[in-house]
Amino acid sequence: xxxxxxxxxxxxxxxxxxxxxxxxxxxxxxxxxxxxxxxxxxxxxxxxxxxxxxxxxxxxxxxxxxxxxxxxxxxxxxxxxxxxxxxxxxxxxxxxxxxxxxxxxxxxxxxxxxxxxxxxxxxxxxxxxxxxxxxxxxxxxxxxxxxxxxxxxxxxxxxxxxxxxxxxxxxxxxxxxxxxxxxxxxxxxxxxxxxxxxxxxxxxxxxxxxxxxxxxxxxxxxxxxxxxxxxxxxxxxxxxxxxxxxxxxxxxxxxxxxxxxxxxxxxxxxxxxxxxxxxxxxxxxxxxxxxxxxxxxxxxxxxxxxxxxxxxxxxxxxxxxxxxxxxxxxxxxxxxxxxxxxxxxxxxxxxxxxxxxxxxxxxxxxxxxxxxxxxxxxxxxxxxxxxxxxxxxxxxxxxxxxxxxxxxxxxxxxxxxxxxxxxxxxxxxxxxxxx
Numbered sequence: 233x234x235x236x237x238x239x240x241x242x243x244x245x246x247x248x249x250x251x252x253x254x255x256x257x258x259x260x261x262x263x264x265x266x267x268x269x270x271x272x273x274x275x276x277x278x279x280x281x282x283x284x285x286x287x288x289x290x291x292x293x294x295x296x297x298x299x300x301x302x303x304x305x306x307x308x309x310x311x312x313x314x315x316x317x318x319x320x321x322x323x324x325x326x327x328x329x330x331x332x333x334x335x336x337x338x339x340x341x342x343x344x345x346x347x348x349x350x351x352x353x354x355x356x357x358x359x360x361x362x363x364x365x366x367x368x369x370x371x372x373x374x375x376x377x378x379x380x381x382x383x384x385x386x387x388x389x390x391x392x393x394x395x396x397x398x399x400x401x402x403x404x405x406x407x408x409x410x411x412x413x414x415x416x417x418x419x420x421x422x423x424x425x426x427x428x429x430x431x432x433x434x435x436x437x438x439x440x441x442x443x444x445x446x447x448x449x450x451x452x453x454x455x456x457x458x459x460x461x462x463x464x465x466x467x468x469x470x471x472x473x474x475x476x477x478x479x480x481x482x483x484x485x486x487x488x489x490x491x492x493x494x495x496x497x498x499x500x501x502x503x504x505x506x507x508x509x510x511x512x513x514x515x516x517x518x519x520x521x522x523x524x525x526x527x528x529x530x531x532x533x534x535x536x537x538x539x540x541x542x543x544x545x546x547x548x549x550x551x552x553x554x555x556x557x558x559x560x561x562x563x564x565x566x567x568x569x570x571x572x573x574x575x576x577x578x579x580x581x582x583x584x585x586x587x588x589x590x591x592x593x594x595x596x597x598x599x600x601x602x603x604x605x606x607x608x609x610x611x612x613x614x615x616x617x618x619x620x621x622x623x624x625x626x627x628x629x630x631x632x633x634x635x636x637x638x639x640x641x642x643x644x645x646x647x648x649x650x651x652x653x654x655x656x657x658x659x660x661x662x663x664x665x666x667x
Contacts, residue, residue: 254269254271254272254650255271255651257269257298257301257648257655258299259355259399259401259402260299260401261460261505261646262648262649265505266505266507267565267606268567269609269649271609271651272609273652274612274649275665275666277637279639280639283665283666283667284663284664285664286326288661288663290309290661290662291309291318292316292318293310293311293312293349294307294308294309294310294352295348295349295351296309296351296352296353296399296657297604297646297647297648297657298648299354300324300357300655301357301376302324303323304321304357304376305321305322305323305324305655305662306319306320306355306376307319307645307662308351308353308355309351310366314341314342314369315337315341316336317334317350317351317366318334318335319364319379320332321379322662327662330379333374335364335370335372335384336366336369336386338369338370342369342391342392342393343393343395348395348396350369350395350396352395352397353396353397353398354399354460354646355400356399356400356402356407357376360376360377361374361375361382363400363402363407363424365396365400365409366396367390367395367411368390368391369396370384371385371400371409371427373424373427382427384427385427389415389416390416391413391452392413392414393414393452393455393456394453394456397458398410398412398457399505401460401461401462401463403463404485405423406430406485406486407422407424408472408485410457412456412459412477413452413455414456415455417434417455417476419435419476419481419483421485431488432488433483433489435476435479436479436481437476437479453500453501453519454477454478455500456500456501457500457501457503457518458502459502459503459504461474462506463485464513466529470485471485471491471529473506473515475506475515476502477501478495478496478500480493480496480502480513480515480517480525492529492530492536493535493536494537494552495537496517496518496523496538496539499517499518499519499521500518501519502515504564504565505605508568509587510568512527512587514566515527516566517538519562522560523538523556523560524556524557525552525555526552526553526590528550528553529550530550531548531549534548534549536550536552538552538555553590554589555590556585556590558583559577559595560575560577561602562577563578563602564576564604564605564606565605565646567605567606569608570627571587572585572587572627574606574627576598576615578602579602580597580600580617581598582595582596582615583595594630599621600617600619600621602615602616602618603643603644604617604644604645607646607647607654608627612624612627613625614654616647619638620640620641620642621636621637621638622638622656624636639663640658641661643658644659645657652666652667653665
């Protein structure tokens with residue numbers, strides 16, 4: 233394996249087999265959890281009739297992204313009313329549906345906002361097993377060959393308020409999930425072999441004291457988050473990075489012990505997965521007065537309020553290196569390539585900034601609305617719009633569009649790349665796009 237793949241495994245501490253050449257996409261945002269693919273010769277041009285190896289309709293309504301391992305592609309889906317929840321496996325070569333498994337029936341589904349679905353979290357897969365969650369309604373581990381349910385959990389109490397969105401991740405023998413609802417906010421780690429709880433930790437920031445102007449707030453949005461956790465390595469030790477409502481946390485992944493946290497009390501409903509590089513952690517803080525934070529990792533016990541006046545006499549290493557409120561995405565995650573940070577805001581403004589300083593390199597409108605996170609591969613960044621437009625730009629200090637493509641339906645799910653193919657899920661179908 234290349235050094236880049238090896239370093240990615242160390243940074244994310246995943247026990248997932250990674251084939252050389254970017255042949256697999258095992259979780260939300262790929263092998264290293266940051267939207268990077270080592271695949272070469274991916275297509276840059278396509279349409280409904282061009283460079284399509286197969287197109288498979290997926291029943292129901294769902295925004296979960298595809299994961300790819302071996303000869304299989306998995307997604308989840310749900311009926312529009314949320315009463316039936318499914319996992320679907322598609323043959324990678326032919327596009328034929330291998331498994332269409334109804335995993336859970338829900339008598340009284342929680343409310344889900346029309347912008348969300350009842351199957352928005354992305355699965356995570358490893359050899360022989362795929363792990364799927366729908367949030368509080370149910371989590372299950374499946375045998376990838378037979379589709380048999382190996383274990384399931386339906387006992388996590390969380391009012392997702394507008395629907396679940398956080399995807400699970402793997403670390404060693406643990407399956408880790410965020411639960412940030414209007415009633416309960418916690419993070420949990422399960423034994424991936426048995427589904428039993430190894431640790432569960434409540435968020436240390438009390439949402440009841442953190443409404444506007446520091447007053448108690450009863451509105452559920454201020455308690456909610458949709459973000460996906462991430463494991464990175466700092467000073468040779470793995471650190472679990474997890475964003476909740478109004479705070480960004482660092483935990484010991486093996487025990488759940490909180491290491492440090494960064495408070496952002498003016499924001500809420502964070503929905504991205506953090507990216508790490510250049511000695512910094514990059515994360516949008518969410519809705520309302522959300523901003524992009526570039527954080528220096530802290531040490532145990534440190535707490536930082538990003539909106540508090542700077543104190544020159546303060547000690548410790550937890551710091552905001554820089555922050556910005558200009559065209560910060562709320563739903564699409566960021567993409568870091570070398571010393572450049574690429575992003576697309578929800579309204580179609582693409583931008584590139586210097587990772588170390590936040591200085592703007594370029595900013596351009598490419599139109600459309602965006603929920604899917606970008607993909608980086610082979611010196612290119614791919615952006616996918618809710619209207620079905622895909623814009624491919626060069627990784628460069630100059631804005632350069634390489635190609636523009638479109639499908640009949642739009643993208644809410646994020647892309648996957650494996651081998652020489654893109655696996656793209658629109659609102660109604662799953663595609664294998666390949667030259």
